[in-house]
Amino acid sequence: MSAAPTVGIVGLAGAYGRWLERFFRERMGLAVIGCDPALPDGPSAREVRDRADVLLFAVPIRHTARIIAELAADMPERGVPPLWLDVTSIKQAPVAAMQAAPVEVLGLHPMAAPPKSPTLKGRVLVVCEGRLDHWRGFTGRLLDALEAQCVHCAPTEHDQIMARVQALAHAAILSLAGVLAEDEAPLSPPAALLPYRTPIFELANAMMTRILSSNPQIYEDIQFGSQAVAPILDRLAVRTRALADLVADGDEAAREAFRTRFLDAPRSAFGGAPLGEGNAGFERLAWLLADLAEPRCLALHLPEDRPGALRAVLADFEQHGISIESIHSSRSPEGDVQFRIGFSRQQDDTAIRAASARLETAGLACVISLQL
């Protein structure tokens, strides 16, 4: 094997396959080959397996263990065992299938959709170490280059955790979406409720619409792909039934049972400090939502990514006596940083329009939109 290993990606044309191809080429400087039924002119999976030093599986959850097992079954002898990796949202079955091959094994689970950014910086990456010896140094460099917040656990522990972090959370959100979808006008479509929103409902709506807009196969397979899920969903159903029964009873005893089982017990299980931190996080999001709801705003991006670029924009506002009410950065679908600047109703429209024009003419900002 050469000093710079060749990476093979099974599932090269998929969302993570494409992101990882770019990551390995551009951030690690490695040659990447791959296969995918969506790339019929490319090499076969066995060709990729035999040419790659590092083989990564990024295929649909429901097919992953089978695809790995098929490639493991007729694996030719190699002097140095290759490294096999996967990024599947479940870990027990894929890691077990890789362990059955004469290879070194590392299971990964990025806890985010493939980002617009070139690394997983700011995201969590679950790492399930299977069997590492020759490849230990390389996997250390890989994890460093990914820049994620790594957490380590065993595959079975991972699946128990994901039955809660993913399957249970998604089930609750999809059940909420399903109940709302059953209603009729004027209570439906669900968006008809948004003018009456609370911050909690607005965040719930963001979660419902996120899941319903994403790859449906993933959300199906997260429910159906792990044996850890069904018992957790039973507990959700029992608890929801119990709550509905208490509310139907409606007497003081039912209220007392609600307070004990649905408020006090979870409150003490969460613990004082985590409750405080979580609640403070919610407050920050609620403030953000309130700022974003302010319709008077200027959205812009800074063409020059240099220190002082934002300061020059703010200096123009200062010179012309324009106060801003909020400023938030986000990313466009292409990954460019955008700033959204909110103005109070007291600020003069003409002055804001003139500032917007000046910033563009001076090349200090590209104005994406101006709403007054």
Ligand SMILES: NC(=O)C1=CN([C@@H]2O[C@H](COP(=O)(O)OP(=O)(O)OC[C@H]3O[C@@H](n4cnc5c(N)ncnc54)[C@H](O)[C@@H]3O)[C@@H](O)[C@H]2O)C=CC1
């Ligand atoms: N998209 C996401 O938000 C996340 C995905 N993942 C994991 O990444 C993996 C891939 O997911 P995505 O890229 O989102 O799915 P995707 O559906 O975009 O891509 C899967 C690719 O695998 C290909 N494929 C199917 N059968 C194949 C076979 N026999 N050989 C080679 N390629 C085959 C498909 O043609 C497709 O291009 C899954 O295991 C998923 O759990 C993990 C975290 C987040």
Ligand SMILES: O=C(O)C(=O)Cc1ccc(O)cc1
């Ligand atoms: O986009 C989001 O918010 C997600 O939660 C995406 C996602 C989907 C599947 C995973 O296993 C991990 C993350």
